[in-house]
Amino acid sequence: MGRSPCCDQDKGVKKGPWLPEEDDKLTAYINENGYGNWRSLPKLAGLNRCGKSCRLRWMNYLRPDIRRGKFSDEEESTIVRLHALLGNKWSKIAGHLPGRTDNEIKNYWNTHMRKKLLQMGIDPVTHEPRTNDLSPILDVSQMLAAAINNGQFGNNNLLNNNTALEDILKLQLIHKMLQIITPKAIPNISSFKTNLLNPKPEPVVNSFNTNSVNPKPDPPAGLFINQSGITPEATSDFIPSYENVWDGFEDNQLPGLVTVSQESLNTAKPGTSTTTKVNDHIRTGMMPCYYGDQLLETPSTGSVSVSPETTSLNHPSTAQHSSGSDFLEDWEKFLDDETSDSCWKSFLDLTSPTSSPVPW
DNA sequence: AAAATGCGCAACCGCAGGTGC
DNA sequence: AGCACCTGCGGTTGCGCATTT
Numbered sequence: 498m499g500r501s502p503c504c505d506q507d508k509g510v511k512k513g514p515w516l517p518e519e520d521d522k523l524t525a526y527i528n529e530n531g532y533g534n535w536r537s538l539p540k541l542a543g544l545n546r547c548g549k550s551c552r553l554r555w556m557n558y559l560r561p562d563i564r565r566g567k568f569s570d571e572e573e574s575t576i577v578r579l580h581a582l583l584g585n586k587w588s589k590i591a592g593h594l595p596g597r598t599d600n601e602i603k604n605y606w607n608t609h610m611r612k613k614l615l616q617m618g619i620d621p622v623t624h625e626p627r628t629n630d631l632s633p634i635l636d637v638s639q640m641l642a643a644a645i646n647n648g649q650f651g652n653n654n655l656l657n658n659n660t661a662l663e664d665i666l667k668l669q670l671i672h673k674m675l676q677i678i679t680p681k682a683i684p685n686i687s688s689f690k691t692n693l694l695n696p697k698p699e700p701v702v703n704s705f706n707t708n709s710v711n712p713k714p715d716p717p718a719g720l721f722i723n724q725s726g727i728t729p730e731a732t733s734d735f736i737p738s739y740e741n742v743w744d745g746f747e748d749n750q751l752p753g754l755v756t757v758s759q760e761s762l763n764t765a766k767p768g769t770s771t772t773t774k775v776n777d778h779i780r781t782g783m784m785p786c787y788y789g790d791q792l793l794e795t796p797s798t799g800s801v802s803v804s805p806e807t808t809s810l811n812h813p814s815t816a817q818h819s820s821g822s823d824f825l826e827d828w829e830k831f832l833d834d835e836t837s838d839s840c841w842k843s844f845l846d847l848t849s850p851t852s853s854p855v856p857w
Numbered sequence: 858a859a860a861a862t863g864c865g866c867a868a869c870c871g872c873a874g875g876t877g878c
Numbered sequence: 879a880g881c882a883c884c885t886g887c888g889g890t891t892g893c894g895c896a897t898t899t
Contacts, residue, residue, distance in 0.1 A: 514867070514893080536884070552885075553868065588887060603888070604866055 511545045515554055519544060523551055524559050557600045564596025568605055576602060576610060581624040 511519075526542035532555065535548035544551060557563075568576070572594055579590045587599035587606075594602065606621075614621040 512869075534884080548884085549870090550868075556886095557867075585888065599887075600867075607889095608865055 509545070510539075510547045510550070512550070515558075519546070520554070520559055523555060527555060527559075553600075557598045560598075562596055563598065568597075568609075572597070573610065576606065577614075577624075580606065580610075 522542050522544055526538070530541070532538060532552075535552045538544075538548055539546045539551050542551070546554075575593060576590060579593055583589050585603075587603045591597050591599040591602050611621040614624075618626055620626070
């Protein structure tokens, strides 16, 4: 049954990389006679190769209309679009890219574009945001978002409420951790309400333009500040644009967390958090604070240090960490911290189904 | 400087669909 | 209808080079 592989009967045929002389022979033969019967071609061309190998060499390398070199942004976006549409139909995709071979596109996909998509948090197979089946984590994140959007964090006078702010900071830390694990699966706190009013296109297939091979990820979460205090939600008056939110951040840079001095927390008074005041009280690390659509701090200073028991939130003057990579060190310290157990316990208590749905 | 590791790419392999006898 | 053959496709492998340890 079936047929034997074409090369089985061609005993002793050469395999492996082609020599320049072989290329010359094949090219000369095809230029003169064209190609048609690949099986008989090697003998006629004087090559000790199987027909399949000759075809492959011609189609993928020797053809005069082959276009070599780096893929352009336009080609990349075409590939992604077509891949989302057609899947691994490399020859069909190649049909839309003159001069590119299916093999070249396949290789390029597997070595470059897959990685890019993964880094962007997009599943290269489904072209959907990756979830890694972390629905429980998503649930936690969405609970947080829901609580924030429902105004459960207080009525715009959080500076007066150390516990609530502490909770926010803890949860933002956790939120950031989750975002690092699954950057696309975990939505940003600041985007929940703004998305409804100012929808942002998904950075997937359809919006994959020449710049979107490495599009800016969702803007980092932040605290929104208005005249009456800090609010974790952006009201219609204070909707930062997507671009504005992102400005000042390097690609792939991890957003940091708010750093607040204990003194600031103690001295803050309701209704006094003007821009200047806020700057005194809240220093942002890489996490932006907004006054309206204005970014109050550039993401260049600050640290991640949320000690759950002491609430000793570092002042920027003593901050030691500022980069995204340091975040992991801080995370590690946080996890090592002997007080962490109680923090996690309280966090789990907060999020367990049996606990009060809105504990803060 | 040498070994280990990672990466990119050309080439190979097996299978499936199409076609002709 | 069944078989053999050819071609094309997609997955995988292996080599050579570059980078890291």
